[in-house]
Amino acid sequence: MSTVFIALQTNEETRPIIEAIEMDNPEAVVNREPAMVKINAPGRLVIRRETIEEQLGRSFDMQELNINLITLSGNVVEDEDSLTLTWGN
């Protein structure tokens, strides 16, 4: 299974987002590198708005991810409730 990943800047805004990603993706591996956090997962990674909002304590627009996003890998499907990365092999 190919690895999908997403990398976010290390800052106060992304801390709860990363926590949410860990909760929703038990297979995800979080790598903390200088100034960035890179999250790898086998084949599929899902980022859910609801989980982020619970961690953040406020409403969250999925497009806010754009501000702190560094890079990603995989086919992207996004709507207002989630962003999913997949490799179909």
Place this chain on the structure above:
Amino acid sequence: MDMKTANKKMSAKDKYRLLTRDLSWEPSYRTEEEIFPYLAYEGLKIHDWNKWEDPFRLTMDAYWKYQAEKERKFYAIIDAHAQNNGHLNITDARYLSALKIFLQAISPGEYAAHKGFARAGREFRGVGTQVACQMQAIDEIRHAQTQIHALSNYNKFYNGFHAFADQRDRIWYTSVARSFFDDAMSAGPFEFMIAIGFSFEYVLTNLLFVPFMSGAAYNGDMATVTFGFSAQSDEARHMTLGLECIKFMLEQDPDNLPIVQGWIDKWFWRGFRVLGLVSTMMDYMLPKRVMSWREAWEIYGAENGGALFKDLARYGIRPPKGWDDAEAGIDHMSHQFMLGLYQWSFGTSFHAWIPSDEDLQWLSAKYPTTFDKYYRPRWEHIKKLEAAGTPFKNYGLAKLCQCCQLPTVFTEPADPTLICHREVEYKGDKYHFCSDHCMSIFDNEPEKYIQAWLPMPALFQEPTNGDLGAWMDWVSLKDGQDNGDFADSQDRRNFEMWRGMATSNQ
């Protein structure tokens, strides 16, 4: 009492439909061929532009909102960097060479990408594509501007930053990146999308921005981390656009496959050669290194590129033709190119140096199968010459590849002791190449590449006529300041003096 009720929010899909897809119209008094004259000539068949998918569904209003937020964050840090003598927080002044190469070769590439996407946005037919290209055009000019702005703080204190625009056009090593972008911009709109949107953004920018910016963080350079990550936050959207574009072409018509595959082969190799510059930055120019070029390639090249091509296999796409030769070059390229930069350092607007013993040790550990065998002995020899007062300088001119414009310093994929060199005769003239892949790119479009501007022949033309001093003036290179060995450079002296002043009361 009035109760404030929130407006019912439109779904992202509806908003995207109204603010993007709904902006198009059917032409009534001009034909499509007149309005979009470049769509057909590359031979691609597109049947339904509405099948174009934009997974981020970013609309212009949201785009401005988030980009403004990114700019506010960027300028807050750039101001702090300037106000707090941020330039003295870097590990040491060797690091500046990486920034100089970035400003001279890469930032002008961002500007070229801006022009290219502005054009692609005009030439494509579908409105989803047009809007996505328009956003990317604005992103790319923002990247050029923020990079130039951030690095202008270093220009106040150090050499080599002052003439990046002239040097982009005239000095030799920058023409590697310049010719890459010129080649893309002078191609048709679909090939441009493969060149920049797919090969550069999806397959290669991770290798440029991610480990390098992480490296900037390791080396205390707040300004570069900030412009790097601010730019990279747009790249995720660009990569997705590139990937969607390739899927769109392949899904529209099976006849598109061989054309697309040919472009992937070509642009993977062209991009890989541009990364030759990046490999030296990662292995040699960061005083504090975050990972080796080899390690970065494993993660972002082999693993990520491998996953991508496995995914695209369902359309009949295979990995690029140069993939195996690229892999064979990974453990050699940074060393071969850095040895070149050292011996030609009289002609570079940045400093090169002999790696310290500690650096040599690190390189041995990171390249266990190649470094001690092929490259350490050469550095040791160069060190001996330096100690004897006869430093190794090569005042001969590098032979450049007609396609990628790198000096032909790389070796045969199967023999690291033999320089790889190919030659083609075309219409009575001889052309030189660094590899089979660059040669086959030329063979496919010779009339395009014989027009390439090459920096070495320019040295013998007006106005410099072969005079090295006149050439230095022409490329805005201040001899004794911008160029040469780091060891006795003004940049090194100044940095060490200022840092000393900043950390003591003398």
